[in-house]
Amino acid sequence: MNQSEILIIGSNGQLGKALQAKYPDARAVDSDGLDITDKQAVDAFDWSGTKIVINAAAYTSVDGAETPEGRLSAWRVNAEAVGNLTHPVWRNNIRLVHISTDYVFDGTQEEHNESEDLSPLSVYGASKAAGDLLASQVDSHYILRTSWVIGKGKNFVQTMLGLGEKGINPSVVSDQIGRLTFTSELVKAIDHLLTTKAPFGTYNVTNSGDSASWADITREIFKIAGYENSVTDTSTEEYYRGKEGVAPRPLQSTLSLDKIGSTGFISTDWKTGLKNYIEEEK
Ligand SMILES: NC(=O)c1ccc[n+]([C@@H]2O[C@H](COP(=O)([O-])OP(=O)(O)OC[C@H]3O[C@@H](n4cnc5c(N)ncnc54)[C@H](OP(=O)(O)O)[C@@H]3O)[C@@H](O)[C@H]2O)c1
DSSP states (O other), X not given: OOGGGEEEESTTSHHHHHHHHHOTTXXXXXXXXXXXXXXXXXXXXXXXXXXXXXXXXXXXXXXXXXXXXHHHHHHIIIIIHHHHHHHHHHHXXXXXXXXXXXXXXXXXXXXXXXXXXXXXXXXXXXHHHHHHHHHTTSSSEEEEEEOSEESSSSOHHHHHHHHHHTTOOOEEESSOEEOOEEHHHHHHHHHHHHHHTOOSEEEEOOOBSOOEEHXXXXXXXXXXXTOOOOOEEEOHHHHHTTOSSOOOOOSBOOBOOHHHHTTTOOOOBHHHHHHHHHHHHO
């Protein structure tokens, strides 16, 4: 695989940055370089020489998407823009790598596999589900469904490290269950699918290991970072009581890793990923 044939879209995001670290010779564009909601700009973009498009761009503010402006942005970036990309991708015989989320499901199944019917609860989830349907219209597509993404930028681990450092003892939800996904793991999975030429389609990708609640994960963060702060369990209902504009969230986010496992990809345990991440960030 020649890196110069890769185009990374959404290069400033958590995943976009990790992709650039893995593929330093790839072409990478942020939203100033290519606003994918602008159909004319997408059509006029120079696609020559591109064989693989990795779309790491998204509107990712789950609660923001519940506001009138956020709803518009979520649908534009997560759905309409994916439709915009499918045209040049088709015309130029480009492979499309697109990223999806556990939020396309309602979280009633203990573990989600790739063939589960879409059942989003929130505007963000619905807009991402629409994006999946559009991306899957391209024959040569990989849709990677992932959950609880942690990379360079603002994320849950960073927030908790900040609270830990300040000596705050947080109350954290204990009834949302899932697994973290480090961007390093996502990038490894993307590279694996592309280099092994795995069959096109949808694949779940997260770190492996026991599913855990956000409260359990916070305890693990504090343990690894050497903070003695305590963590109090709370329910999603209790945590959000009285707060307005909060999106409904799936309670069970664990994604089955059997399908990508069958292609020979072995995920790293999230606790190992967390330890490596905290050591790098400190
Ligand atoms: N974060 C999570 O917990 C999570 C969980 C499951 C799945 N995912 C999925 O994983 C993927 C990567 O997420 P992430 O956490 O890396 O996202 P992120 O850090 O929020 O980055 C998203 C990027 O998309 C870019 N973008 C937004 N609108 C754009 C537009 N119109 N044109 C071009 N670029 C645009 C943004 O660029 P600017 O900064 O220039 O605006 C931003 O850099 C997304 O598909 C997301 O839905 C994320």
